[in-house]
Each structure stands twice: as structure tokens, then as C-alpha cells.
Amino acid sequence: MAKPLDPKKIESARQYSSCAERREQRRKLMQDEIAENQRSNGVIVIPPKKLQEVQQERPKLRVAAYCRVSTQEEEQVGSFDMQVRHFTQRIEGNPDWELVEIYQDEGISATTVKKRLGFQKMIADAVDGKIDLILTKSISRFGRNIVDILDNLNVLSALNPPVSVEFETEHITYTGDGKNNLLIVLLSALAEMESQQKSEAIKAGIRWRMAEGIYKFSVQNTLGFYRDHFGRLVIEPTEARIVEYIYESYLEGATPSEIAAALTEQGIKSPMGNDSWSVGTVRSILRNEKYCGDALMQKTYTKDFRTHKSVKNTDLNMYFKENHHTAIIKKEDWLKVQKLLSERHTSPHKAKLRFLSNRFVAHRVKDGLFKGYLILDSRWSPAERQEFMKIVDDTQDNTK
Template sequence: MENQLRVAAYWRVSTDSEEQKTSYQSQVLHYKQLVETKPEWDLVDIYADEAISGTQTNKRMDFQRMINDAVDGKIDMIITKSISRFTRNTLDTLKYVRLLKEKNVAIMFEKENINTLTMNGEMLLVILSSLAQQESEPISANVTLGLEMKMKRGEMVGYNGCLGYDYDPETKSISINEEEAEIVRYIFNRYVEGAGCFVIAKELSKLGYKTRKGSTRWHESTVRGIIKNEKYKGALLQGKTFTVDPITHRRLDNMGEREQFYIKNNHEPIISDEMFERAQ
């Protein structure tokens, strides 16, 4: 049919709850029925991402597939429920709107009744996408507050494990791995004796000892990290890093910008307090 408008739909579910999955399925049906009622529309595809944060677009596989198809000239218009279902990042929203505008691809936001190819669409978009970004910020603040409360209670938050300890995700506790603990003791003993981190790393590599990641190649920085890690004396310091903002998810070392939580005698030590302090 001549002058058919090639239409795509996009839908994102932000959590993996059953309620949201049902919503996701109903939206897919909604878009199929909507396109069927428009004889001048031709449905290209329904693009959908499940259970992925809306604040970043680079992990949304179907979103990226849709953008690629639009840039390749396969789509004339994208329909989506609202700006917050498309993206909650103002910069990303405007970047993709402008990119698609250059390719003469429209985005139709149903809730806000915006067509990005219309004259006032971009002005409305700046305002509404800013509001959408503000929506994500209090959610992030609530998550941060919840994590801080867990830290205060002594629960391990964001623990990635360390050499010498095994982590139990159910009890959220760590226990000594004796085989690995011997390597930790070797490192502290050699360091207190006067050997430098570079020398110790070479010794460990030569002896065939394995790092936490299973490598027999040791680096000076790995040895230094172990010597500085308070967990080896049975203490726990949480809040060493923090997330800068809910959009970039960039993490920085905490140099006093956020509260830290230090708990003595949190678990069984591998190194005595005296040995640890001498090493420091």
C-alpha cells in the first residue's frame, strides 16, 4: 500500500514483579490492537525490555535494536506510553529525539500527547523529560537511605568477597577460608619483615599461590589492597565508595562526602590487631 506509515512500539517494565509483567503483556496487546485500527499504519515490530532500570539506555537491548532499525530507515514512527517508559534521562531523551528527527522519524508519547516532529514538541519534551528525571532522583535517595540503614545494622552491602574469606549470601556473613587465609598471613608477615608489595607479589607468583580470581599472576596493587583491608583484623568498614547520581551510576571513593560505618569485631579475624597496625 502506498504511503504506509511504518510504526514501531516500545515498552519498558522497570521491575520484575508479576504485576509489572502482566502490565507488559497487556501493553504489547494494546499496541497490536492500536495499529490494527489504523489502516494507514504498518506495524514493523514491538520492541520491549523487561526488568531494566530506566535511567540508562545502554543496557536495554531492544531499545538499542529499535534505534538501530530507525536509523537504518526501517521505521517512520515510534509509539511509546510515556516519556518515563522511554527513558528517565533528560540528556538521553533529547539525544535520541534529535537523532531520530534527523532521520525524519517521529516519537509519539501517548500520555503526554507529544509528537516529536511537531513544531512545539521539543519544547514540551525539555520540560517533561526534566520532570521524568526528577522522578528517578527521590527513588534513588530512598534506595540510598535503605542501604545506609543496613550498614548501620552491620549487614554487608555490596560485598564482592575477599581472599581468605567465604561469603554466605543467606546469612550475609563471612567465615575464614583456611587455605586462602595462609596466603593472607604470608603477605602480612613478609610485609612486616620489610619486604615491599612488589617483592611479595613476585614471591606469590613464583610460589604459584592464587589470587581471589584464581590467577597465579600477582600485582603490587593486589598485595597493597590486602594489607589495607580492615576485614583481615575482623572489622568492617562500609561506605568506602558512593554513587554520584542516579543517572550515570558513577561511583567515587568516599573521601568524607557520605557517612561511613565502622564495626569492630564483626567477624573472625585472620590477622591480629597488632600485626595489622604494624603493617599500616
């Protein structure tokens, strides 16, 4: 008998040989088929007719851009013009794009979208189906409030079809498919943090200028003052006469209510341009230290950088500078008004002296021989005259 075989070794070799041969055969067969196809000009690919029609009839992409700068300083104005020019050229230079509009907000803060009318119009046009793609410089240009950024992106992505937003600086296109959601959230948070840090830096600079007495406070709604093109505080003579009228009337015994009614009746517009005057407006003018040349700064401050809402300052330092600028009202007259405001607020007798039974007003003589005397109304009854004289006597006793 021959030597016994090793079945394991044999079967292993047979299986290896068989598998290797089969793989080699398949490889050779595939190569032969490819060579044959190449000799016969290969395979002709015929795309679906519907796809061809869609590609041929596909309309241009309707593209808009959003440009914004937060201030109207010269360097920012240049940046704004460059943004508009850049996006206009980019969109018009793409044959597959059609320019919808360059939406603009110049000199508007991005902390919230409430005041950004250009941004609001863009979102409204997108909702109306007028835009396919929005281009903007960066997430910080789109907004610096993470809630507003994400809310508006969700609005755009929920449209049918969705509107995409391309952020050039970050090289991100937001399509709402979830691919860039986390990155958008992180970058939006960074933009908001940057806005907060910038706000704190600006506030610190303002407070430093207040402490040094060089802060240029706003007089936009302050009657009688304006700032010239050098930033200097200047008296506006016509409006200053209104301020003088208010102080003179009050020192003569008229109430803020009477003064407001008189100004309204004369057709004088309020500091906000309204036809009617409010008692609060007259009272604030009477209490405003700027009219005697002083300046009390940081009476209000912005508590939340997101809302930009000013609140009465009860937490931070205030800064007072005496003789800060040219006065409209003499200091002694202004101090008299403050004393009267305080006394008439606490003394019922002096209140009655100024305004008797809501109908009869006692006026003081301004100048001449009878300067300082009170004029009695001829319509008063004897009882009312007696009451008036009693009030005068009581008032004089209280001032002794």
C-alpha cells in the first residue's frame, strides 16, 4: 500500500486552488468583456428625457444680498458701499443667477431685528416666494442675537422650497438640512458674545468721558439746544424763547398744566414735534439742569444690550459738571423753580394759591410799580376772595 494521504492538507490545497482559479477566471472574463466593449465603441449612456427637459428649462436662481453696518461713521460708510458693490457684481456676474435686490440697513444696530427695516423686508419677500438664495458677509452681519438669527434661519428653511443663506466669511451655506446646524449655533453664540463685549467696551468709554467732563450727551429731543458740525453745544434762539416762556410762566404762578395748554393753544409744537403738549413734558423741562448750564450725566442707562431699552439709573454712578455749557435760564431762576416745584409738591396751600378751584388762576404782575402783586379775578365770589386771602396769609406764615 502507498503511504497514507494527509486529507486536511489536500483539501486545504484543493480549496485554495479552486477559489484562486475561480477568481482569476472571473477577472479574466471581465477584462475580456471590457476589451470587447471598447472595440465596439463602448456603451452609450442615454439620460432620461425628463431629466434633460428639467436641465434645459431650469430657471435662473433668484439671489438677494443683505448688507449692514452699525454706525454711519466715514470708515463704516466705505465698508457699506463696498459690501453693496461686491454683492451686486458677484450676483450680476453669475449667468445662472438673477438679482432680486440688495437689502440694506445702514447705521442700524444688529442686536435685534426690530429696527432693521431692510432685513424685515428681505424676510417678507422670501416668505412671499421672491428669493431662492440670500448672500451676506457674515453671521454677525445677519444678526448678533442668537435667538433672532436662529428664528429667521428656521423661517427661511421651513419655506417650500426652502431659502438658503450663504455666509461668505465663514464659508457656510445654511440650507436647513441639519448639516451645519451645530456650527451655525456656535457661530451665532460667538456673534452675540462679541456684541456684548463691544457694548461693554463702549459703555466703559462713555463713563470715562463722563468722569472727565468731555462726554457729548445727546440733545436730539432737548428743546433749545443743538450740536453743530463740530459737535459743539449751541443754543437755538427760537426754541430757547419757548424754554424762557415756560420758566417765566411758572415763576409767575402758572401750573405745568396751564403752561402745556397755553403752548398747545398757541400752536407751538412739542420737542417731539407733536401738536399738543403734555404736563410731563413741561415738568421735565422745568427740572432739566441743562437749561441753567449744568450737566448731570447717566441719569438713565441701558441695562440690557439686546433690547437697548434705557432705564432710570438707581444702580450706577452719576456724573455732575457745573457750568458745563452756556445757559438759557439764569441759575438763580432755575433754583427758584426747583424750590417752587418742591414746595408746591408738598404744600397744599401753595398748590391752592397757584390754582384755585380748578377755574380761577392768580397771576403775578411781571414788572412796573406793582411788580410781584397778585391780580384777583373779577369773577371770583366774595367767599372765594376770602378763601384766597386766607391761603395767602397761611402761606406767608409758613414762610416766616
